[in-house]
Amino acid sequence: SQKIEQNSEALNIQEGKTATLTCNYTNYSPAYLQWYRQDPGRGPVFLLLIRENEKEKRKERLKVTFDTTLKQSLFHITASQPADSATYLCALDEDNTDKLIFGTGTRLQVFP
Amino acid sequence: EPEVTQTPSHQVTQMGQEVILRCVPISNHLYFYWYRQILGQKVEFLVSFYNNEISEKSEIFDDQFSVERPDGSNFTLKIRSTKLEDSAMYFCASRSYTGGGTEAFFGQGTRLTVV
Incomplete structure (x- = not known):
């Protein structure tokens, strides 16, 4: 079955550190991958x-x-700030469809 | 900056009643969407709409749901006979096009509570 999985546990990090969030997908062939904040x-x-065809942005x-070999995207926020605290969603965009499918989301908490 | 607007922000309805959720997408966008988010859960795709017809829909989007673009600016989601499990946040989104990958712009959502 098709799945888009993100860390289900909340990620708690200290201000100034780099936050790294993971998005793994199964049985999709996305042409594009997007990240959203909620x-x-x-x-x-x-x-x-x-x-x-891009490795990094x-x-x-x-x-x-x-x-695309590992079927994974990593999302990094450097020098994180408390204002970065939110839920981050990855979304897949396949070439032959109009729809954007979202992952489960990871809640990030940056504490001072 | 252009934005997607949704009304109402909160709707309470009795089980079995019909509801219509309204959205005004960004004016030059061509693709329109409805998503649902049950409290604490993921953002789920319901339906996409292009060129005045449904282009894709999910399993959630059954015969109880319908969408319409009645006047060239509004985009509506109708739920014919609401159930308790329809209680969720409903988001409308629009995109200018989909080829080449483009961002989706989301409205602030309508919180639907079915009692």
Whole structure:
């Protein structure tokens, strides 16, 4: 069956450290992989998109990697801040469909 | 900045009643979506809509659900006879196109409570 799995446990890290979140997928062939941030009671907000032929993408303190052999994406937030505390969602975009399918999400808590 | 707007923000309805959730997608976008998020769970795809018809739907989107774009700006989700398990946050989203990978813009959601 198709699955998109993210760390189910919340990730707690200290301010200033790098947070690394994982997204693993099974039985998908995504052409693109996206990361979103979701705050409680709010809609997801887009952060980054990476294509299947890209290994790494950066935007300010954010970095995403995409390994289609391992079927995994890693999402890094460097120099994390308490304001980064939120749930982070990965989403797969396959080439022959219109839909965006979300993973289970990982809650990140950055403490001072 | 353009945004997706949803109304109402919160809807309480009795089991068996019909509800209509409304969305105004971003004006030049072509692809429209409804997602559902039960409290504490993942964001689940319900349906995608393009060129005035459903392009894809999930198993959740059964005969009780329907979508419509009645006037070229609004995009609605109707649930014909609500069940307790329909209680969730419903998000509308839109994208300009899907080829080449594009971000989805989400509304703030409608919290539906079925009592």
